[in-house]
Amino acid sequence: MQIDLRILRYDPERDAKPHWESYGLEADPKTDRVLDLLHRVKHDHDGSLTFRRSCGHGICGSDALLINGRNRLACKERIEKLGRRISVAPLPGLPVVKDLVVDMDGFFDSYRRVMPFLVNDGPVPERERRQSPEDRARYDDTTKCILCAACTSSCPSFWAKEAYVGPAAIVNAHRFIFDSRDEAADERLEILAGDDGVWRCRTIFNCTDACPRGIHITQAILEVSSAIVERRT
Amino acid sequence: MMVRYRGGEGMLAWAFHRISGVAIFAFLVLHVIDIFLVGAAPDVYNTLLTFYATPVGIVMEWLLGAAVLYHGLNGLRIVVMDFWPPLTRYHRQLWYLVWLLFLLIGIPVTTVIFGAFVRSLGL
Structure with missing residues (x-):
């Protein structure tokens, strides 16, 4: 053809x-x-x-x-x-x-801002940190991200303001916020509750449509928003 | 960028939400001005009311009703998803529901608005 x-x-x-x-x-x-x-x-x-x-x-x-x-x-x-x-x-x-x-520098800066790594200051166990299948399932969807930036660069809120951390950073924050072994959820929620955090999402769904891994990104963003609200009440 | 990107139903729902929101805001400004004229310049206010009763005025009113109805219904769609994030998986179906309700409410309202206008002409 x-x-x-x-x-x-x-x-x-x-x-x-x-x-x-x-x-x-x-x-x-x-x-x-x-x-x-x-x-x-x-x-x-x-x-x-x-x-x-x-x-x-x-x-x-x-x-x-x-x-x-x-x-x-x-x-x-x-x-x-x-x-x-x-x-x-x-x-x-x-x-x-x-x-x-x-240039992906800004994209990765936003990614780093949400601390995309496990934070646990407890004593280091001799073997792996165990987790129930139910606890693992809680954040399964957001473990699939490959940081391709298809979501963040499809978002009109990101086009309007580059400082917005964007869907990819929120997805990667979600992956640790809802991980039962992690202890830094509050710090991440504090960052995402700021001016350039989750409240810039307008539920446009371009991110969800663009994700090549089929992650339900808008759902993840709204779950983080709900966690911020619940933490304050 | 906004025009070049071929977003799906979610992007259209948001674009209409924005456009209707701006239109409603423009009407609110107009409304504040015309109510202000009641005291400041009653003659101008009366002229403006006469304009609202013309065919152009009635079509504008009808468009305002459509904007308020869409903005309200789609706003409820967003609220529902905010409260129950798993419902985002059905955002398209929820948007189609918005349009169904829009027509179910909009069509009777349209017949009322334009019916009253036609009767006022004595036709």
């Missing part, structure tokens, strides 16, 4: 602003994914095309892109679903470094 692939290109050393470039490519709709097309452009048409990718199997979270107007992982998005005209652009709302590569 012949594909008309449009890519939003930008070279900071040459271009004043990003521009679209088209590539005519042959693709197998049954097996090819958007990442295959990007490789074909880079290998056969223009070696300067710049994009991130690592595992190519939807686990590392490197190749989240704006594909046909929605944030998706290039390695998971099948050509069959997209049709003959495909547009690929960098993740919205993040500064573009070159072509499809965006």
